[in-house]
Amino acid sequence: MASIRIENVDKTYPNGHVATRGLDLHIGDGEFVVLVGPSGCGKSTALRMVAGLETPTGGQIYIGEKEVTEVPPQDRDIAMVFQSYALYPHKTVRENLAFGLRMRRVPKGSIAGQVQRAAATLGLEEFLDRKPAQLSGGQRQRVALGRAIVRDPQAFLFDEPLSNLDAKLRVQTRAELARMHKKLGATMLYVTHDQEEAMTLGDRVAVLNEGYLQQVDTPAEVYCRPANAFVAGFIGSPTMNFFSGVLESGDGGCRFSCNEFPFDIALDESLAAASGKVQLGVRPQDIQIVSANEADVTAKVDVVELLGSELLVHLRVSESQGETTRAVVPESVVVREDEVVGLRFRRDRLHFFVLDSGDRLN
Secondary structure (H helix, E strand, C coil), X not given: CCCEEEEEEEEECCCCCEEEEEEEEEECCCCEEEEECCCCCCHHHXXXXXXXXXXXXXXXXXXCCXXXXXXXXXXXXXXXXXXXXXXXXXXXXXXXXXXXXXXXXXXXXHHHHHHHHHHHHHCCHHHCCCCHHHCCXXXXXXXXXXXXXXXXXXXXXXXXXXXXXXHHHHHHHHHHHHHHHHHHCCCEEEEECCHHHHHHHCCEEEEEECCEEEEEECHHXXXXXXXXXXXXXXXXXXXXXXXXXXXXXXXXXXXXXXXXXXXXXXXXXXXXXXXXEEEEEECHHHEEEECHHHCCEEEEXXXXXXXXXXXXEEEXXXXXXXXXXXEEEECCCCCCCCCEEEEEECHHHCEEEECCCCEECC
């Protein structure tokens, strides 16, 4: 296996569309890194440039110690798994797995052993003599993964490989991918727009927006300490609540006063140096429904959704509020539509961002 280095890579298409801007990303040998972001953010273009399917307009790409910026795809020793399975319908699973090896003129004696090892890794041994039409969607995706594994490449590239599967199969195949990475110790770069996939699969997560890399860190750090308001709003489900307001420092601490709705909260002195206009971010999981005398603000319950062991409560702090405030609370909490309730924000999990730039303050 080998590391992947993307150094200051730009990609501008002939029509003027800029896909990536100064992209810098290092995937260590044996590391699983997930590129995530909204549609059109440049993540698939970045993957295609690593694969050699797109040529950068600036910067360099390395696989191992070798620069491959202008090396043809077939000479990069990488394996790519796409959204579509791209299996040969008239060939058996065994023949699909072996096809790439035959094309590379691997000796026949080696092909059978490599196919058998790949099938064992992905639990495909009992399906080797079946054709794709006789397999489920999840099994077909495993065959597509197996076709990549059997080559023993320097790195694996995945372009939204699970997006065609239903929710249950996605969860199962995610687990198989995680097991496969652990077993192979392979270098993997994975592209998805699904934040749940990103958070559960990656050793590190790289968040892109409009061609710019916003943050690269462990899933826990990206969730708990987002670098800016975009990452905070993109990562996490339901999405983070935002309130614009002013931080004012005083004796022994500071206060946040909301411009949009009538509430303010006392804070410790750690934010005293950041006085001025800010944006407060609060995850729905960090809002508690409490009695009026304990509340930071009161709100009217708009809609209540049952999420199994939890409730997703949509609330309106004021009639003029455009987007509702969301809170996730235990299913045992009793709330009814049109009821007025008290809300309290967990002080140790508040996020503050510069109002104009969106950069993190605390």
